[in-house]
Amino acid sequence: MKNRCSNAVGAALCGRPLTEGFSNSGAHRGAPLKSLSLLQRQDSISFFKDHARVPAFTGMTQSKFEGSLGRIFFLTNSKGVSVIFLIIAMLLMVILAYVFSYLIPTKQKSVVFSIQSTQAFFLAQSGVEFAVRLAKDNNWTSKHLLNTNLNTAPNNTGTFGTGTFTLTYTSSSDTLTSVGYVPTGTQRREIVVSNFSQFVYYFAYHKTITVQAGEVSGGPLTNFPMLVSFTDANLETVANGGHVASYNCYNGSTNDPCDLVFLGLDDTTCGGVAGSSPCKLNHEIELYNSSTGQLVAWVKVPSINNGTIIYMYYGNSCMTASSQNATGVWDANYQGVWHLSQSPTGTAPQMKDSTANGYNGTAEGGFVAGDQQTAKIDGGLDFESAHSDYVQAAAAALGTTSVTVSAWFNVTSFTGTETTFGGSGTSDGMVVFSTRDANTNVSPTLVVSPALNGGGFGTPNSLIFCDDTANVAVGAKGTTAIATGTWYYAVGTFSYNAGTATYLGNWNVYLNGQNNGTTNNFDYAGTAAVPFSGASWMLGNNPQWTGYSNVILDEVRVSNIARSAAWILTEYNNQNNPGSLATAGFYAVGAEQNN
DSSP states (O other), rough: OOHHHHHHHHHHHHTTTTTGGGOTTTTTOOOOOOEEEEESSSOOEEEETEEEEEESSSOOOOOHHOOGGGGGOOOBTTTTTEEEHHHHHHHHHHHHHHHHHHHHHHHHHHHHHHHHHHHHHHHHHHHHHHHHHHHHHHTTTHHHHHHHHHSTTTTTTTTTTTTEEEEEETTTTEEEEEEEEETTTTTEEEETTTTGGGGOOOSSEEEEEEOOOOOOSOOOOOOOOOEEEEEGGGGGGGTTTSSSOOBSOOTTTTTOOOTOEEOSSTTTTTTSSSTSSEEEEEEEEEEEETTTTEEEEEEEEEEEETTTTTEEEEOTTTTTTTOOOOHHSTTTEEEEEOOOOOOOTSSSSSSSBBBBOOOOOESSOOOOOOGGEEOSEEEEEEEEEGTTEEEEEOOOOOBSSSSEEEEEEOOOOTTTTTTGGGGGGGGGEEEEEOSSSSSTOEEEEEEEEEOOTOOEEEEEEEEEEEEEEEEEEEEEOSSOOOOOTTOEEEEEEEEEOEEEEEESSSEEEEETTTSSOOOEEEEEEOOOOOOOSSSSSEEOOOTTTTTTTEEEEEEEEESSSSSOOHHHHHHHHHHOOBBSSSSSSSSSEEOEEEE
């Protein structure tokens, strides 16, 4: 009976059905216990079987169960285990189970929060990438444009599934803040990008180009076409060990480093308007050598002065189109710009005009491939009188206007060359530019000649810029004798003034950046006339004079305004000694920076 009872209690406490117990009595040994129940009364605990009372614990009489409730804590079974202790243990187990049931969902909740935080981070990151791509595609390159467009719907938000990101651009600090929300409306992660405007350009490297003190005269100058010319191993293509990554991205026949761009990063350089920086600077590449890193480029700087810094970015393998805007380099006053770096034996018109006018010139006479020569800036064209060489461009007449003509020239000989102003062999000289394709056409002619003020010829062979037509030659003459085999920078300016007698304004000549004479000091014949006519513009020749010139020309330009003395001197400083990687000239080149 003892075993039977103890087994039953054990079964109850362990949670087994009581019917799984077996009888230990002699008559019912091994038989299942039936109708077994636990009776709890105020003073005793007993088991019943077939209505017969059976003590639950041996070694105690029933009277020992009856009495003070406090004694119940001392009830033990035959093995000495306290029943109350077991009940308390069960209660503790229930409590622990309840605690664990509370903790487990909390743990799951923290895991959910962790996942949502990670999702929000990627949403915030996607917001940054979205902003960069959107700004790039829409050419929002300045702080002003970024502020206007990135802070307005629908550009400032995006939704992915149950999450969103929002964008805030602050132009004063040039920062972009992208916030990820998961779920929508619950902020989880935030990314702040400094100098965000620079991220609009996907370039791995950059260098600074800093204009040196004393190089810009009368600054700031507006929309100045700055020459950038140096050789740098970093500018070699990746295949050659450099960092230019998108060479000839759109046309394999051109030497175009497509991933080379120039930026202004301050409002002053970008034109002075608040929020205009950073700005992409228009540039034209005249020469690029992928194996040596040699670069000759023209960069339009909206505002240039001593100390101005522009930035050259490169190293972007994703470029699929040229980054150049050649015509954008030259302001609307430029009527023609010829670098003369093309082959004269190529398909006509060979000599390309870089302005939007497209007054491309055709190499006439007997030019050969060897006449494309290394010149002052890049390639130049060698004109030879023996071959009747000249370049002719179909263009519109200049009309009644002010004019500037400029060029680099190197006279190879004054023997057997052009007889200027209709003189004899004693008037041999050289022509830079003329529009006098017919005798009565009026041309602003830039020429080197021994012609004397008041008529006749003598010495020296000096620079003249004048109103040139039939029986008329008035303007300005320089005082420096031009030597052969030497490079000079020549500029002639005419500032139109209808009320000025004889000259119709002010004529000046500049040699190597300096005024080389006095205003209106050349009066060979007649009185100045306008408008300037002639729809054929000639380089290296005046068709109304006998013979042709012996000269190498480079960088010929024509403007319909009179450029200032400060502009002319700054051009000379820039083009005569732009600077190299090792030695500063007009500018200094900084070390490569990894972006």
